[in-house]
Amino acid sequence: MTRPEHVTDPSQPPRYAVIGHPVAHSLSPRIHAAFGRQTGIALEYVAIDATPERFADALDAFAARGGVGANVTLPHKARAAALCTALSERAQRAGAVNTLLRVGNEWHGDNTDGVGLVRDLTERHGLDLRGRRTLLIGAGGAARGVAPALLDAGIGDLYIVNRTAERADALADALGQPGRVHPRYLDDVGAIGSFDLIVNATSASRDAALPPLAGTLVAPRAAAVDLSYGEVAIPFLAWARAAGAREAVDGLGMLVEQAAESFLRWHGVRPETDAVYALLRERDDTLVTAD
Ligand code: ATR
Numbered sequence: 001m002t003r004p005e006h007v008t009d010p011s012q013p014p015r016y017a018v019i020g021h022p023v024a025h026s027l028s029p030r031i032h033a034a035f036g037r038q039t040g041i042a043l044e045y046v047a048i049d050a051t052p053e054r055f056a057d058a059l060d061a062f063a064a065r066g067g068v069g070a071n072v073t074l075p076h077k078a079r080a081a082a083l084c085t086a087l088s089e090r091a092q093r094a095g096a097v098n099t100l101l102r103v104g105n106e107w108h109g110d111n112t113d114g115v116g117l118v119r120d121l122t123e124r125h126g127l128d129l130r131g132r133r134t135l136l137i138g139a140g141g142a143a144r145g146v147a148p149a150l151l152d153a154g155i156g157d158l159y160i161v162n163r164t165a166e167r168a169d170a171l172a173d174a175l176g177q178p179g180r181v182h183p184r185y186l187d188d189v190g191a192i193g194s195f196d197l198i199v200n201a202t203s204a205s206r207d208a209a210l211p212p213l214a215g216t217l218v219a220p221r222a223a224a225v226d227l228s229y230g231e232v233a234i235p236f237l238a239w240a241r242a243a244g245a246r247e248a249v250d251g252l253g254m255l256v257e258q259a260a261e262s263f264l265r266w267h268g269v270r271p272e273t274d275a276v277y278a279l280l281r282e283r284d285d286t287l288v289t290a291d
Contacts, residue, residue, distance in 0.1 A: 013042040015066045016266065019058060020073035023047045027280060028071055031259045034279070035271040043267075055079050063102060069266045070100040071259070074203065077111075077141030084109035093148040095174060096141040099262040110265055113142070114149025116258030117227070117251075122153070124253045124277070127223055129197065130154035135189075135217060138201035139167035142227050146201060147175055155197060161186045163202075163211065186211055194219035198245070200226045200236045210235050215243035223247035229255060253277055 018028040032045040050058035055076050072080040077096035081087060084097060085106040091097050097109035121127045134155045136143055139162035158181045162168035168183035175181045184192055196219050204210050224240030226233040229252040237248040256277045264270040
């Protein structure tokens with residue numbers, strides 16, 4: 001197995017990390033360790049807690065210790081995009097980065113969240129996304145990460161609502177498809193019909209503050225997706241089920257799939273994900289935070 005060229009010290013296993021705040025409960029170290037075992041690739045992968053103010057310094061310190069790649073999670077995805085010297089096309093479109101690669105003395109950014117979500121929905125859950133009238137709730141880093149991939153996957157019209165309306169407008173503008181993407185006020189959400197796919201990309205449930213949502217938003221046979229997993233995903237998915245959604249999917253599968261895509265970027269091999277997903281799902285009662 002040849003190492004990627006950005007790995008500089010051949011005597012050490014390459015160092016990777018997930019950087020977030022909070023990050024202590026992140027499953028990413030376990031996922032990447034499992035992928036490493038499965039593929040026979042030696043690696044170190046740790047969790048680094050950094051407040052927004054400390055994010056850039058924490059990343060510098062990690063690079064100084066030999067860090068060659070990192071996942072970026074809440075609340076740093078937009079901040080990470082801003083400090084990269086190069087962005088993949090999908091990270092550029094998202095304006096958010098979840099995967100960093102060290103190249104020389106610089107960080108390059110990618111975003112594997114969207115492709116991870118689409119892969120989980122279409123391949124693991126067998127959903128056909130094409131033509132689905134879609135409601136995206138939230139316009140922060142998580143929403144930005146998944147919106148381009150959902151459009152690419154062939155959904156129908158995309159409506160975006162957000163507590164702060166300007167951010168919904170900005171995301172809709174950035175997506176650049178005005179005939180297909182429609183920002184709306186959260187207060188008006190009850191008046192825009194029903195949806196075949198509803199994606200909760202807010203961090204509101206982590207604060208037990210899910211915005212009030214009318215059951216009429218859920219079309220017959222709709223799928224509802226919360227990008228979080230564990231306890232924080234429960235209120236939204238319970239609402240969706242009660243409103244008649246046929247599928248209620250949490251973000252655990254997306255987490256595993258985005259990790260596999262990051263692994264592919266770093267190591268040149270895409271690991272098999274089903275066994276890791278099944279293992280984490282078995283221990284679902286231990287899942288308490290989003291990643
Ligand atoms: P993330 O990476 O999780 O997207 P973020 O960029 O801080 O993190 O975005 C959080 C999202 O959750 C935003 O859409 C935010 O709405 P605002 O743009 O108005 O801040 C949304 N959110 C967070 N707490 C919320 C709450 N209590 N009610 C409604 N929306 C909330």
